[in-house]
Amino acid sequence: xVQLVESGGGLVQAGGSLRLSCATSASIFSINAMGWYRxxxxxxxxxxATISRGGSTNYADSVKGRFTISRDSAxxxxxxxxxxxxxxxxxxxxxxxxxxxxxxxxxxxxxxVTVSS
Numbered sequence: 218x219v220q221l222v223e224s225g226g227g228l229v230q231a232g233g234s235l236r237l238s239c240a241t242s243a244s245i246f247s248i249n250a251m252g253w254y255r256x257x258x259x260x261x262x263x264x265x266a267t268i269s270r271g272g273s274t275n276y277a278d279s280v281k282g283r284f285t286i287s288r289d290s291a292x293x294x295x296x297x298x299x300x301x302x303x304x305x306x307x308x309x310x311x312x313x314x315x316x317x318x319x320x321x322x323x324x325x326x327x328x329x330v331t332v333s334s
Contacts, residue, residue, distance in 0.1 A: 219241060219242055219243045219314060219316070219323040220241065220242040220323075221239055221240070221241045221242075221312050221313070221314060221323060221324065221325035221326075222239070222240050222241075222325065223237060223238065223239045223310070223311075223312050223325040223326065223327065223328040224237070224238050224239075224328065225237040225238050225328065226310060226328030226329045226330045227329075227330070227331070228331045228332075228333065229302055229330075229331070229332055229333070230332070230333050231302060231303055231304055231332055231333065231334050232301060232302065233302050233332070234298070234299060234300045234301075234302065235299045235302065235330060236296060236297070236298050236299070237253065237296065237297040237299070237310055237312075237328060237330075238294055238295075238296050239251070239253075239294060239295045239296075239297075239312030239325055240292065240293060240294045241293045241294070241295075241312075241314050241323075242293070243293065243314050243316060243323070244293075245290050245293055247316050247317055247318070247320065248270060248293075248314055248315070248316060248317070249269070249270050249315045249316060249317045250267055250268065250269045250270060250314075250315040251267070251268055251288065251295040251312070251313065251314045251315070252264070252265070252266055252267030252268060252275075252286065252295070252312070252313055252315075253265040253266050253267075253286065253295075253297050253310055253311065253312055253313075254310070254311045254313060255306075255308035255309065255310045255311065255330075256308055256309050256311070256327075257305075257307060257308040257309075260308075262311065263277065264277055265277055265280055265284065265297065265310065266280065266284055266285075266286040266297060267286065268286045268287070268288055268295060270317075274286055279305075280299075280306075283299065283300050283301045283302075284297060284298065284299050284300070285297070285298040285300075286298075295312065297310070299330070302330075302332045303332060304332045304333065304334045305332075306330060306332050307330060307331050307332050308329075308330060309327040309328065309329050309330075310327065310328050310329075310330050311324055311325055311327045312324070312325040313325070
């Protein structure tokens with residue numbers, strides 16, 4: 218069973234920054250992509266950012282220029298640096314890993330990010 222452990226959420230004022238981390242027990246060789254989704258109350262879960270096995274990144278339009286996804290393959294960890302945070306960024310942020318060879322997706326437990334105005 219693949220595990221993902223998220224950390225770094227919290228309460229921050231608008232304009233501030235937070236850095237989320239997600240460590241996975243999955244072997245680096247089995248990872249196709251990792252990324253972050255978020256879900257605000259009453260909303261559907263939405264993509265925030267992804268990073269592929271080859272290092273390509275993809276961002277939601279709403280976070281482009283403010284958020285940066287990165288990874289440290291040596292420790293199987295992906296990060297989400299969030300700058301210039303806005304109240305509408307308030308949500309539970311979920312890390313996921315997409316495994317190769319049809320082995321499926323796995324999700325973290327979620328970490329709350331709250332941005333006050």
